[in-house]
Amino acid sequence: MQADDLQRLLxxxxxxxxxxxxxxxxxxxxxxxxxxxxxxxxxxIGRLLELxxxxxxxxxxxxxxxLRQASN
Numbered sequence: 001m002q003a004d005d006l007q008r009l010l011x012x013x014x015x016x017x018x019x020x021x022x023x024x025x026x027x028x029x030x031x032x033x034x035x036x037x038x039x040x041x042x043x044x045i046g047r048l049l050e051l052x053x054x055x056x057x058x059x060x061x062x063x064x065x066x067l068r069q070a071s072n
Contacts, residue, residue: 008044009052010067015045024048025064029056 009025019027024045032053040046040053055061 005048005051006064006067007071008048009055010064010071012045012048024052025061025068027052032056 010023012024014020014022014024014027019031027049032049035041035049036053036057040050055063
């Protein structure tokens with residue numbers, strides 16, 4: 001994980017697929033789980049999807065709340 005990855009989860013939108021246009025941090029767990037089973041894409045998007053999957057899978061989404069509040 002890189003230093004700004006958590007912030008990127010809140011600012012990068014999904015570029016394709018069923019949830020195109022939704023922020024990575026707001027993707028549903030079942031969609032992240034699908035990527036975990038089928039394989040994450042290469043590059044930054046895949047790395048961030050994998051990070052968000054780990055956050056969701058370990059029930060740690062609340063860790064993003066302070067960053068959400070700071071960006072408002």
